[in-house]
Amino acid sequence: MIAHNRPHITKEDRAAVDRVLQSGWIAQGVEVNALEAGFADLLGGGDACAVSSGTAALFLALKALGAGEGWKVAVPTYACSALLNAVHHAGASPVLADVMSDTFCMDPSHRVLEDADIVIAVNTYGAQADLRAIRRTGQKVIEDCCHSLGAVHRPQDEEGDAAIFSFYATKLITGGQGGLVWARGTATAEAVRDYRQFDCRESYQPRFNLQMTDLQAALINSQMRRLKNIRQRRQDIAQTYLSALPDGLTAQSRTIGSESIPYRFVVCAPGRAVRDALKQHLSDAGVGSAVPIERYELLHRYLNLSPQDFPVAERLADVTLSLPVHTGLTDEEIDHVVHTIRSFHP
Ligand SMILES: Cc1ncc(COP(=O)(O)O)c(C=O)c1O
CATH class of the missing domain: 3.90.1150.10 (Aspartate Aminotransferase, domain 1)
Structure with a gap:
């Protein structure tokens, strides 16, 4: 049977993981730093923060943009349930929009967009959502690029917005699991980084271990090269x-x-x-x-x-x-x- 989907791992990818295994440091480290720097290069600047999954990236982007109780987050109904999970865990309320019949991306004219505080626009299966038409004045937009890594990305030009990526096993590039938040301004990525750095902090506030390992990052970095x-x-x-x-x-x-x-x-x-x-x-x-x-x-x-x-x-x-x-x-x-x-x- 020809598999509908299968990770394509080369001997260079395996060697990259092996180097990390031999280095003695397999947790978050230099490979994660390199992945983040590589994304800033790929997307023409900004700041990136690698995390444990695309869902974690969505959740952290929402938190970093201020989402919480009383916030409405618009998401397309034709999408992965990860979107609902992230919105609920951030303490906000999802509002759902229908999609376009040709691109399968969010319908920019849908009424729920009018009073949403944040919109999660998914580049469904690699087609780009129409961000310009989707955004209403004063609204923040998270571009969900889990399906569109490698597309000619149009980095968000608004400060305070974010793009998120997934490296799950079926994705364009994979670490088995993994995710990343990218933002043009440093404040959003810094807020994500702060939440991810859950231990050894001088002052306490609830954070969480949502880190990516260097094993995952090495596998991802190796694929990013091609x-x-x-x-x-x-x-x-x-x-x-x-x-x-x-x-x-x-x-x-x-x-x-x-x-x-x-x-x-x-x-x-x-x-x-x-x-x-x-x-x-x-x-x-x-x-x-x-x-x-x-x-x-x-x-x-x-x-x-x-x-x-x-x-x-x-x-x-x-x-x-x-x-x-x-x-x-x-x-x-x-x-x-x-x-x-x-x-x-x-
Ligand atoms: C559009 C979209 N966003 C987010 C996610 C969540 O990513 P992950 O599986 O890495 O948590 C998925 C998962 O498949 C997805 O398809």
Whole structure:
């Protein structure tokens, strides 16, 4: 079976981890510092703070921006439940927006944006959320880049905002787990750093151990060195699939192109029955695929809100299917996926 997703770990990556093991210092240390400095370079300045997961990064970014009781945080309903967890743990209240049918990113015209204090805008599967249209005056925005590392990033130009990343096992670059908060101004990253540095402090306030280890950072740093190649390979695979799609199937917009990165290649079928038939067709041919977000996972369903208020997300959950686009695929495997897509008749 061709895996839908698989970490692509090279011998250089393994050697990088081995060097840390041999160094005698495996906790947070020089590799984490190097990762943070590398992100500041990649994103054209600012300050970065590496943490234990993308969820921790979201939680800490929210805390650093002041979120707490009485704050409303707008999030897209078509997203990972990590967003809800982070908002709740920060003591704030989530308000949910529907998404756009072409990019799957937050609908900038959604009414909940009007009185949200903070918006978490997700670059869903590598397509960039329209931050300019999303932001209302006086609002803070967290750009969730868990799916868009390696895209031509447009760093937030507003002081006090933040971008967050994940290095979970299925992500574009992985440390098994891991996350990072980046901000243009130093105050946000400093607040995150303060919370993460839970021990040996002169004055006490509640903090938490949300640190990344040097083992994880070394694995991440090693992959970061080939980020451009990873992006190019994914673009090439996605472009090849796009050209092979039979009439009746379309793909998510704006994951391929000069500003994006295809974290996923998501096909849209005309309805649930065709989507399920495509999944079966791929499986019969030995090609793994995944429904990116099932209906029951939609955030408005977790919050018992009416499905009728989120028609686009409801439809996406029914008609979408994600194909393998990871860099561990061989050319033969890609050809096989292409042949299998071509032989599907919706
Ligand atoms: C858009 C998005 N944000 C945040 C997260 C949380 O990241 P992590 O799994 O590293 O906690 C995920 C997880 O998959 C995600 O998809």
